[in-house]
Structures are given as C-alpha cells and as structure tokens.
Amino acid sequence: MANDIITGRAWVFGDDLNTDVIHPPEFFSLHPDKVKRGLFHKFDPTLQSRLEPGDILVGGKNFGCGSSRETSMRSLLLNELGAIVAVSFARIFFRNATNNGLRCFTFAQPDVRHTIVEGDRLTLDVSASELQPANGDSISLAPTGPFIQKIWAAGGLLHMPPFGPSA
Amino acid sequence: MAGKTLSDKILDAHALDDDAGATHRRVRIDALLGHDATTALIADAFEERNLKVWDPDRVILTNDHFSPPATAERADISNRFLAFARNCGVKHLMLDRGICHQLLVESPLCQPGGLIVGADSHTIMGGGIGACATGMGSTDILYALATGTTWMRWPETIKVELVGSMPDHCSGRDIILSLLQQLGESGGQYRSLEFHDLTEPKLSQDNRFAVSNMAVELGGKFGLFVPDEVTAAYCEARDGVPPSGLIRPDVDAVYERVVTIDLGAMRPMVAKPWSPANVVEVAELNETPITVAFLGSCSSGRLSDLREAADELQGHQVDPGVRFVVIPASVEVFKAALRAGYVESLTEAGAIFNHSSCGPCGGIDKGVLGATDVCVSTSNRNFRGRMGHWESQTYLASARTVARAARRGRLAPDLY
Numbered sequence: 349m350a351n352d353i354i355t356g357r358a359w360v361f362g363d364d365l366n367t368d369v370i371h372p373p374e375f376f377s378l379h380p381d382k383v384k385r386g387l388f389h390k391f392d393p394t395l396q397s398r399l400e401p402g403d404i405l406v407g408g409k410n411f412g413c414g415s416s417r418e419t420s421m422r423s424l425l426l427n428e429l430g431a432i433v434a435v436s437f438a439r440i441f442f443r444n445a446t447n448n449g450l451r452c453f454t455f456a457q458p459d460v461r462h463t464i465v466e467g468d469r470l471t472l473d474v475s476a477s478e479l480q481p482a483n484g485d486s487i488s489l490a491p492t493g494p495f496i497q498k499i500w501a502a503g504g505l506l507h508m509p510p511f512g513p514s515a
Numbered sequence: 516m517a518g519k520t521l522s523d524k525i526l527d528a529h530a531l532d533d534d535a536g537a538t539h540r541r542v543r544i545d546a547l548l549g550h551d552a553t554t555a556l557i558a559d560a561f562e563e564r565n566l567k568v569w570d571p572d573r574v575i576l577t578n579d580h581f582s583p584p585a586t587a588e589r590a591d592i593s594n595r596f597l598a599f600a601r602n603c604g605v606k607h608l609m610l611d612r613g614i615c616h617q618l619l620v621e622s623p624l625c626q627p628g629g630l631i632v633g634a635d636s637h638t639i640m641g642g643g644i645g646a647c648a649t650g651m652g653s654t655d656i657l658y659a660l661a662t663g664t665t666w667m668r669w670p671e672t673i674k675v676e677l678v679g680s681m682p683d684h685c686s687g688r689d690i691i692l693s694l695l696q697q698l699g700e701s702g703g704q705y706r707s708l709e710f711h712d713l714t715e716p717k718l719s720q721d722n723r724f725a726v727s728n729m730a731v732e733l734g735g736k737f738g739l740f741v742p743d744e745v746t747a748a749y750c751e752a753r754d755g756v757p758p759s760g761l762i763r764p765d766v767d768a769v770y771e772r773v774v775t776i777d778l779g780a781m782r783p784m785v786a787k788p789w790s791p792a793n794v795v796e797v798a799e800l801n802e803t804p805i806t807v808a809f810l811g812s813c814s815s816g817r818l819s820d821l822r823e824a825a826d827e828l829q830g831h832q833v834d835p836g837v838r839f840v841v842i843p844a845s846v847e848v849f850k851a852a853l854r855a856g857y858v859e860s861l862t863e864a865g866a867i868f869n870h871s872s873c874g875p876c877g878g879i880d881k882g883v884l885g886a887t888d889v890c891v892s893t894s895n896r897n898f899r900g901r902m903g904h905w906e907s908q909t910y911l912a913s914a915r916t917v918a919r920a921a922r923r924g925r926l927a928p929d930l931y
Contacts, residue, residue, distance in 0.1 A: 369898060409701050447655055
C-alpha cells in the first residue's frame with residue numbers, strides 16, 4: 349500500500365475548508381458510488397468528474413474542519429486522491445486520513461502554498477517530505493513523526509495490532 | 516515539577532503505557548458513543564472481522580440522524596445500524612430517544628474525569644461536566660469499540676476564565692460565540708479548552724453544555740469545565756449519588772495561553788454566514804428578514820433554551836413570514852418541556868415541533884433550507900450548504916435571539 353512517490357495535479361483551496369463542503373451530508377450513504385459522486389458536489393458539481401488518481405489537494409489553515417463523518421474521507425479515497433498538503437489540518441480529519449492511509453502533510457513554511465497554482469503538476473516524495481512542482485523550486489514539508497509513519501506503513505489503523513501483524 | 520492541567524491529569528489516569536515522553540500514547544476509554552449514520556459505516560467491517568465489543572455495558576448507541584427515517588435508503592441505514600447494535604449486545608441501545616450527545620450527558624456513563632470517545636464531533640459536549648470527551652471518525656470508533664482503547668496526543672491547554680455576572684438575556688451560546696469571535700475557527704486547534712467558571716452566580720449546566728458543544732468549532736479536542744458544585748449537583752440529581760473524586764487542575768498548571776471573558780460585558784451575539792467564527796453583536800447587525808427559525812440540535816434544544824423561547828413568545832405570535840421549527844434535544848427534554856407548559860406556549864405562538872433528533876442541522880432531515888431561505892438557528896455550524904441549499908444562509912444565535920427574531924420576522928440591531 350505504501351506509495352513513496354505520488355504524482356498528480358494540484359487542486360487549490362483556502363482556509364477552513366470544512367467536511368460539509370468536501371462531502372455534503374446529502375451524499376451520506378452506504379453505497380460507494382453515491383459517496384464517490386458527492387465529493388465537492390455543492391462547491392463545484394463538475395469537480396469530482398475532473399479528478400484523476402494521484403491528484404493532490406492543496407489547502408490552507410484548518411483543512412477538514414467540522415463533522416467527523418468518515419464518508420468525507422471515503423469519498424477522497426474512492427476518488428483515489430494521492431495526498432493532501434495544507435498549512436494545518438483539523439484534528440478529526442487528520443486522524444481519519446491517517447487511519448485510512450491517506451498522506452497528509454503540512455508545509456514547513458506556510459506562505460509557500462501561494463506559489464502553487466491549480467493544475468500544477470506536483471510530485472510528492474513521501475519519505476523525503478518534499479513537494480516538487482513541475483516548474484519551480486522544491487517545497488519542504490514538515491516531517492511526520494514515526495507514529496504516523498507506522499500507521500501509513502501498516503496500511504491504516506485496521507491493519508495495526510490487534511487487527512494486523514504485531515509491530 | 517510543573518503542574519498539570521485537567522486534561523493532563525485525566526489522560527495520565529487513562530494511559531496504558533508508561534512512555535510519558537512519546538508523542539502518541541495508548542489510553543483506555545470509559546465509554547463510547549455512536550449514532551445511526553456513523554456507526555452504520557463500520558458495521559460490515561466489524562462483523563467481517565468477527566470482533567466483539569470490549570464492554571457492551573459502556574456503549575451508548577442511538578439513532579438520531581434518521582429518527583424516524585424519511586427515505587427508504589435512510590430506513591435501510593437505520594436498520595443496518597439497529598441490527599449491528601443488537602448483534603453486539605450493546606446495553607444502551609436507545610431507539611428514537613434523542614440526540615446522542617444529549618443522551619450521553621443524561622447517562623451515568625458520562626462522569627467528571629472520564630475519557631469518552633464518540634463517532635461524532637460534538638461528543639466534546641461531555642466536557643460540560645468535566646469529562647475528556649472527543650469526537651472521532653468511524654475507523655477510530657471501530658478500533659475503540661473492539662479494544663476499549665485508542666491513541667492520543669496529550670494536547671496543550673488554553674485556559675478560559677469566565678468572570679463577572681452574565682446579563683439575564685445572555686446565555687452559554689453568547690459566551691461561545693464570543694470566544695469564536697476572539698479566537699477564530701482554528702484558534703483552539705488540537706487544544707484542550709479548560710473552562711474555569713468564576714462567575715457569580717455560576718453558569719447553569721445547560722449553559723456549560725452549550726459552551727462545551729461548540730468548543731469543537733474552535734478546533735478543540737476537549738472543551739471541559741473544571742468540575743465544581745454545579746457539576747456535583749447535576750450528577751447527583753441524575754445518578755442518585757454524588758460523583759466521586761472530582762479531579763481539578765493543579766494551581767501551577769502550565770497553559771499555552773489564558774483567555775479571560777468578562778460576562779458582565781456580554782452582549783447577545785450572532786454568527787453570520789458562513790462561518791461560526793464570523794461573529795458580531797446582534798446590535799451590529801443590519802436588518803435581515805428571515806424565513807426560517809430553528810431551535811434545536813445538540814448545541815441547544817435543552818430545557819432552558821425552550822424556556823427562554825417560550826418566555827419570549829408567551830402570548831405572542833411567530834411572524835407569518837417565518838417557519839419556526841423546534842426540536843427538543845431528547846425525549847426527556849421534551850417531556851420536561853411538556854410538563855412545564857413550554858410546548859403549549861410555543862405551539863400556540865405558531866412554532867412546530869419535530870421529534871427529538873438532529874433535524875435540519877446537518878441538512879438531512881425535515882426543516883432543511885431552500886435557495887432563498889434565511890435561517891436563524893441555535894445549531895452549531897452555519898457552513899455554506901450545510902443546512903440545505905448552497906445559496907441558503909444561516910445565522911447562529913441563542914434560543915432567546917432565535918425566538919425574538921421569529922416573532923419580529925427579522926434579525927435586527929434593536930432585538931434587545
């Protein structure tokens with residue numbers, strides 16, 4: 349499951365992007381197709397169909413604030429988003445992402461986010477904590493600690509002990 | 516050695532390792548809360564793994580998002596949830612009894628000093644009686660349900676001192692909206708917000724719940740009141756016995772920062788679209804006609820909220836241009852409001868009651884907003900599109916402000 353190099357296009361968002369905007373509650377469902385279609389549906393009904401596997405969301409402060417409904421996370425996973433890079437993450441969203449193996453990084457220098465433009469081709473080097481735009485200087489990301497990396501390496505919380513092989 | 520905050524002490528008491536230097540540690544939980552929507556998400560994964568609930572006596576599950584269901588799909592979700600809860604032998608399966616967060620604080624499982632996790636962000640409301648209670652996603656909840664444990668970081672703490680005497684027309688809602696104005700939507704991110712009630716008279720338990728509930732709107736992990744005589748009286752009335760061994764922070768506890776709010780200077784507050792931190796005083800508003808008023812949700816919808824609304828509307832009528840939807844936070848609250856005559860007063864005034872549930876707060880159930888609706892609400896989030904149409908607008912305010920606006924047909928600077 350570990351994917352050390354993630355390549356995709358940038359989708360750029362601002363501060364305080366909440367989970368109701370990421371995935372409107374009307375798309376709450378046990379059916380994966382419906383959950384997948386709901387991603388950003390009210391914000392921009394055309395966005396979901398334009399996403400490609402590996403694409404990277406770029407955000408500001410407090411990415412993913414609001415509800416804990418994990419359908420927001422499932423929708424990001426069903427759409428095969430590669431990673432999220434933001435200035436900071438809301439607590440529950442960060443846990444949900446980590447528990448499901450979705451890489452979330454914060455910028456080492458928050459202002460750098462403004463150099464990333466929607467549609468930029470980005471290459472994320474997970475082990476080096478580095479983001480490389482196709483045109484431009486590489487961007488340092490804050491390294492995640494060993495605890496988070498252990499969950500990523502396992503493939504998510506449900507592959508950790510006692511559910512998965514012990515460490 | 517530096518003193519400890521309230522959450523330090525509670526987490527220390529629940530740590531399962533002695534690795535005090537680690538960034539993340541395993542802790543045991545005292546109780547777990549879940550509702551129909553987010554619990555249904557884990558049912559298949561839990562059963563496929565042949566897992567067992569670590570302690571069925573310590574789990575509260577209730578259907579509050581789809582109660583009763585309005586569509587066939589939601590009925591299917593509800594039924595999946597109920598089958599799961601029954602298969603697990605969960606002791607406190609509370610069918611159609613109200614919003615899970617209200618049911619938690621009505622339960623002896625919610626104790627000062629406890630560590631509680633729930634499959635919904637507003638689980639934090641258990642902090643109103645001094646519990647470290649926090650919301651999580653479904654994957655975390657599956658893990659906690661099977662193991663009785665979870666992983667946690669010890670958060671930094673922001674101390675919030677509440678001083679002075681609150682004016683009669685203000686409430687806990689105005690306090691937390693004022694704090695949101697001051698700190699912003701990420702001002703308490705990952706932090707434990709530790710509320711010290713130094714007011715005279717002390718805040719009621721209902722007001723404390725309103726404050727703790729929206730601590731998550733600041734990004735908080737915990738939003739807990741230092742337990743005192745108000746906490747003890749509430750727990751004793753609920754449990755029949757006083758709470759044991761109330762934990763308090765050390766006097767030399769280390770805080771990241773201290774915020775003081777003088778309630779004597781408190782004014783009725785309102786959060787404008789589309790952020791709970793976009794807060795101004797009611798007196799600073801422009802005249803804003805409304806089409807919907809909503810009194811309900813885990814954030815409010817308690818007996819004191821219904822009393823305030825009934826006081827405002829006793830002998831008056833809701834403006835004919837306004838639909839006023841009232842949803843008591845639990846069936847127990849509804850029964851108490853019936854006995855007190857609030858249901859009759861509000862119904863005579865033109866308000867309509869829906870069954871105790873989340874209702875339109877999350878844009879799911881009856882009372883959702885259309886494109887041209889402008890709503891004033893006691894709920895906790897006015898994110899764009901959350902209560903319905905992307906173009907609809909929601910203002911957050913106290914129950915008293917909602918009732919005054921419903922009567923006037925508008926939000927206005929001279930509501931008070």
